Amino acid sequence: MHSSTALAEQFDDLEQQHEASSFGMWVFLATEIMFFGGLFTAYILFRNFYLPAFETGSRLLDVRIGAFNTAVLLCSSLTMALAVRSAQLGKKGLLITFLLLTLLLGLTFVGVKLALEWRHDYLEGFAPGLNWTFNGPDSHHLELFFCFYFFLTGIHALHMVIGVGILTVLIIMAGRGRFSPQRYNAVEVSGLYWHFVDIVWIFLFPLLYLIGGRY
Amino acid sequence: MSGHVVPKRLYILIFAALIVCTGLTTGVAFINLGKWNTVVALAIAVCKASLVVLFFMHLRWSSGLMRMVLLAAFVWFAILVALTLSDEFTRQWTPVPSSWEAQAQQEAR
Numbered sequence: 001m002h003s004s005t006a007l008a009e010q011f012d013d014l015e016q017q018h019e020a021s022s023f024g025m026w027v028f029l030a031t032e033i034m035f036f037g038g039l040f041t042a043y044i045l046f047r048n049f050y051l052p053a054f055e056t057g058s059r060l061l062d063v064r065i066g067a068f069n070t071a072v073l074l075c076s077s078l079t080m081a082l083a084v085r086s087a088q089l090g091k092k093g094l095l096i097t098f099l100l101l102t103l104l105l106g107l108t109f110v111g112v113k114l115a116l117e118w119r120h121d122y123l124e125g126f127a128p129g130l131n132w133t134f135n136g137p138d139s140h141h142l143e144l145f146f147c148f149y150f151f152l153t154g155i156h157a158l159h160m161v162i163g164v165g166i167l168t169v170l171i172i173m174a175g176r177g178r179f180s181p182q183r184y185n186a187v188e189v190s191g192l193y194w195h196f197v198d199i200v201w202i203f204l205f206p207l208l209y210l211i212g213g214r215y
Numbered sequence: 216m217s218g219h220v221v222p223k224r225l226y227i228l229i230f231a232a233l234i235v236c237t238g239l240t241t242g243v244a245f246i247n248l249g250k251w252n253t254v255v256a257l258a259i260a261v262c263k264a265s266l267v268v269l270f271f272m273h274l275r276w277s278s279g280l281m282r283m284v285l286l287a288a289f290v291w292f293a294i295l296v297a298l299t300l301s302d303e304f305t306r307q308w309t310p311v312p313s314s315w316e317a318q319a320q321q322e323a324r
Contacts, residue, residue: 019278030288034288034291037291041295044296067237078227078230088220203257203264206259206260207256210240211252211253213252
């Protein structure tokens, strides 16, 4: 691609164009922080109201699967960062390889979540509204914990699925040679989004799985 | 070419640090530290998030504009958490007048 077509006409130079696209994505991510922030605040509040039930809930989650999925997401962040680097250097083959790896790791995360965790919780009777069989003294408070659990991980997983869609589009675009060291903004801002979803999980993992007194 | 190209080795180093932190936070969860368990878990999470933001998301090499956006988001989030929690945790500080409670009981009947 010629540099004349790499630069959209409303920008003075490539630097400004690059800055504008990153800025737009950071502003979007700021709204995402507020979106997840509201959920996190509600979780912290109700955890303090019903601490025993929420600690029981945390212990009922499988920490091994949580830790494994954290590692999978961190791997995908590394491959995404390397994909952006390949785009910066104009290495088309490497770019497609790293984007594919990121896609596969993202699908692994969602697959593990769906097939191992959610399915297990449902079958064990920990799905509020669908299959709830727990009859302990804190049953209603525990139900609230699992509402938060499914909502938080569900919204996160939805973000992952959207990310997988974005990656698919990027791979097709990369295959058609739409990126160059002058114009790789789409890869860069998609990377920002992907890393943000990773960061949400970095906070979800300790808040949901770890701080329930596992000792 | 626009944007800072980060050496591959640095990315792998950051990734290794993130994996070590994940192992650490999972391990610490099985040791009884009382209320410090929560503090340690969140401190490690903040460290991990900072590594991702600074290096993977290139904030270390980004302009002040991007830093301002992130800072603004976190300040607003801090206000959200601080005001909500300060409301909830100070409600019992002032006593409820006994006449109010009597009235509430009457209405409940």
